[in-house]
Amino acid sequence: MLPVANLHLKDLYDTTVEFFALRSPSFLFAGPSAAPTHESENCRALTPVPDPIARLTRECSSLRERLDVAESRQQHSTCTCQFSQQSPLQPLMRRQLDLTKNELSTSKIEVLRLEERCRMLERLLRETKDMLKARDTEIEKLKREREQQRTLDHRHRSDASLRYQFRSQSQRDKEESLSPPNSISPRPDSTLLAIYGHNHSLSNFRNGHRRDGSGTSSIISIASSEEERAQARAFELFLTRTDAWSGAQILQAVHDINSEILQFAASATETCSFERDAHTLAAKNSQAIQDTAARLGPQITRILSTRDHSQDPILVQLALQGCVVACIARALSSFCIGWPSKADSVILQVYAYMYATEPQPTSSRWRSLTHKHIHKLYPTLEDYGNNDLVETILRWIADVLTVAGCTPSLSTSHSSPSSSPHISQSLPHSNSLSQLQLNQPSFTKEALRARFGDQVRRIAKSVTKLAQVTREEVMSTNFDLVAVGYTDTFDSHLMQDSFADYSTSRGSVLLTSEFGLRCTTKKGGVAGMSVVADGKTDDGIERRLLLRPRIVLESVLDVLDPK
Template identity: 25%
Template sequence: MSLFTHDTTVPSYVYLSMVGMVGLGLASVFGGVQFWKRRSRTEGTLKEIGRRADEVSSLKKTLKDLQDVLKSREEEMLLLRQQAERMKKEMLELERQFDSSRIRNQSLGDRVRALEMEKQKVHDEKERIDLESAQIRQLLDCRTAELKGAEAFLTKADSLSGAEVISLVEALNSEILQTAAFMAESFQFEEKNSITSNLGEMSKDTKEAYAAAEEILGTRMVELLRLSEHHEDPMLVQIAFQASIAAYAHWIIASWYFEDPEDEHLLSEIYARVRESEEQAISGRWRALTRIHLQRMLAHEPDLSIYMVDAFVHVLITAGLRDSAAVLHERIMSEFLDRILLILRAAVRLNKIIGEGITSCDLEVFYVAPDILFNPPTMDDAYGSPAASEYEAVLCTTDLGLVRAERRPGKDAEWNESVLLKPKVVLPSGLQDVDNVDVGQDSESFA
């Protein structure tokens, strides 16, 4: 359909004119439209160009930023490459060091293993040496013990000389004399009568005292004590005290371990056999060691004073003192114990010196029992009576003596014996001048 309608009646010029005008108008309109379109397109293009310029500017900025970032990244990459290179070098160095350390460790491991083997060898050698040392020490200890035993049995060194032992015995005798004299003078005796002299009428305790006194002093000395007067001169009581102390001191010095002589008899028998079969050095050391160990076995130190005090009580009752045994015992313990202990300590010391300290010979305290015949070469008369005779029997011993005996070398048991100190004994003839003592009452008993 055409844009314009026309009537067929219109003249052609008019039509043509109108067509021209319309064509001109259409052209103008079309040109205007085209202009505006072009302008519009231009503006759009300009806007697009501006927009694109902005985009380009933004892209340039972005590109610059990216270039800056890229540059920074490149710098970082360079640093990283440098760092990587450095780390690579360090790694190579570490690998080299690791290889070197591994080789060194391997070498050290070999060295350690070698040292361990060497250590084991040293340990084994040490154990072997320790074992040998222990065996050597054991053998040495054994040999040392054997040597000590041999030295103990073979040594001849004495702790004191014979002269020193004599001095100790003399000192003991002096103390015995002083104590006996002091005690005898300390008691007051009453004058006796015919009743007290009748043994059949005496009490049981008195008879028991007589019997106990006889075991030490002998029958004749007890009879003299019982029948003689002591109220004016207690000399006979003093002699009885001396004899009692000497008897107990002799027992203490000779004792193995301060027990009853019957209990010690077996040891004495054994020692006698040892003396007969062994050399002096061996028998002497046997005696010394036996005494040492026997006395160490004692649970407690024995009270030796009780025996001596009992002997004094028996002497006093036999001599006619009428106090009871308990009263006399208490008085003696309270008044004379210090002196008694002094004597006992001296006797015990001699026991150790003679029994343990002297081995080159045998020293024995010489005590003469009652009723033994007087022998002038080995005994001294305590009172030096001119009438002393070897046919007289000893009443008692007041002073201890000392005898030395040594076995001669050789198979046969032969002995060298000598009296170093004579014991002093009381003879009936020595009492002739003592007041109130009648030794002639029983002449047969004193013959």
């Protein structure tokens, strides 16, 4: 038993020794001088036992390093994802922010515009209320005056009736006093009775005649009262009648006419070519120069005939605008466009006197009815007026172009059939072409009618329509188109220089390039009442300049020829 136990103990001992020997520093790091022993040789021959703690420590450190690497990689990927997610979101948010800011600014501008429009509408509403209140006051005043006049007429009729009755009674008393019953007379009693009976019958006849007269006067008074009521109803109809066109609509119509005139002048200028020796060509047309000087003035005529327009024809375009404006202004100066001048002058004198002495509703009513019934009596008068205005504009335009030395350009000229094929088939030399153009008339009314007839007719219809509206459809005031004559003095408050932004306004007025608009209202029904309007006073008349006319001064030459 013992040897076996010793054997096991020995094995255990050897194993323990081997365990500690393997972990002994002296064993691991023994010097080379140490003598080898049998035990050491046995120990070297033993198989090393792995250390679990070191292995676990190494595994833990390895796992910790791997965990740190994984965490660092995860953090790096998270930051990269966040950066990649934030980078496209930031421009999108900025764009949304910019869009929101733009919408906010647009909304603010819209709110300001709506507030301004609201204030304007409120102001217009107040003005309309004031105008209606003034009209109601005027109506009430006229009603009171009519009632007073009716009361006075009734009182006069009553006084006349009383005087007639008193006169009849006195006549009756006088007749009775002339026939006493106990008077001494050589006549027999039968004669006295006959005379008394005759006087009595005469008195009865006069009394019956007085009764018949009172009945007739009552019938006349009833008829006159019915007539007064009918007149009052008709008068109230015109007093309470509203204007068919507002001031803003009439102002827009004037702007449209100015635009059409500008387009026509520009188109006519583009179709022209200009010779350098235009004064030589203009000298051969002395009649056109005289007519243009009488219509537009000698200064603009001299400038047109002496300047070279081949480089810059702006003066020709301005002259065409002034020519059309002057022609339309002359047509609108009449009471009815196309009406004979003698009859028209008489109607104008009547209307001017009525406007000065009667209230605004009365004169407006007469003006509307007269203008309307003239056109009803003469249905073709409107067409005649349009055609006459078109022909006058074309004739004046042809004279202006002739004075300026204009010749139709080959691309847009409307020549006669006999001359057109010749020019199109073989074009002569430039010198011979210039000589040919100098020998031919520059422009004719027929050529202008063929090229610009529809455009001029459109302008004439717009003018006649505006004249019909201002004379028939507007009762509260008078609207007049304003054009400045070449003899008038420049006033910046009443007119506007077309080239004021480019040079100093100086010199006399050459022409009017665009119409203005003036509103004239009779405020007082009695002459002598002073009303202040736009710095000017007049007898009960208020004048307001709604649109200043645009004019051209002599200073335009400083812009065209700078020194």
